[in-house]
Amino acid sequence: xxxxxxxxxxxxxxxxxxxxxxxxxxxxxxxxxxxxxxxxxxxxxxxxxxxxxxxxxxxxxxxxxxxxxxxxxxxxxxxxxxxxxxxxxxxxxxxxxxxxxxxxxxxxxxxxxxxxxxxxxxxxxxxxxxxxxxxxxxxxxxxxxxxxxxxxxxxxxxxxxxxxxxxxxxxxxxxxxxxxxxxxxxx
Numbered sequence: 112x113x114x115x116x117x118x119x120x121x122x123x124x125x126x127x128x129x130x131x132x133x134x135x136x137x138x139x140x141x142x143x144x145x146x147x148x149x150x151x152x153x154x155x156x157x158x159x160x161x162x163x164x165x166x167x168x169x170x171x172x173x174x175x176x177x178x179x180x181x182x183x184x185x186x187x188x189x190x191x192x193x194x195x196x197x198x199x200x201x202x203x204x205x206x207x208x209x210x211x212x213x214x215x216x217x218x219x220x221x222x223x224x225x226x227x228x229x230x231x232x233x234x235x236x237x238x239x240x241x242x243x244x245x246x247x248x249x250x251x252x253x254x255x256x257x258x259x260x261x262x263x264x265x266x267x268x269x270x271x272x273x274x275x276x277x278x279x280x281x282x283x284x285x286x287x288x289x290x291x292x293x294x295x296x297x298x
Contacts, residue, residue, distance in 0.1 A: 131173030164207030181207025193249035200224030
């Protein structure tokens with residue numbers, strides 16, 4: 112039941128985006144998909160070598176901005192983004208990262224990371240500024256600790272005001288879900 116609710120929440124968030132920010136995916140071992148044409152196109156240019164979790168984000172026009180396995184952030188040129196190494200996620204976490212645009216900003220994004228199941232379950236966020244490095248971006252704030260004791264599950268849902276975003280996580284070894292509001296001021 113919890114998995115079904117998580118899936119429904121993820122689908123609601125994707126449908127609420129309305130633009131093309133979810134049109135390019137990178138995952139697995141150098142794999143990717145481009146949905147910009149309406150039909151998935153195979154991509155083999157990615158730098159990830161991730162057994163499980165990954166996240167990517169595109170511009171509202173569907174152009175790749177960056178992607179991550181929760182540990183390393185790669186820019187649109189498939190190079191490590193400035194200050195993009197050493198994030199506290201894990202390539203072995205089922206949902207190692209989720210990328211959220213800061214509401215009202217076209218250039219600032221938050222990467223929320225979760226560590227893997229056999230760790231302390233650390234949950235943190237990092238901020239990316241896409242104005243930096245000639246538009247390729249830079250991680251300007253890294254590994255901002257939120258809490259420990261989390262599972263490898265995270266989702267994002269649009270606030271009912273259709274502007275702000277809720278981040279939802281599940282704590283480990285209990286039935287507690289926690290939500291965090293992302294608004295124009297960030298986390």
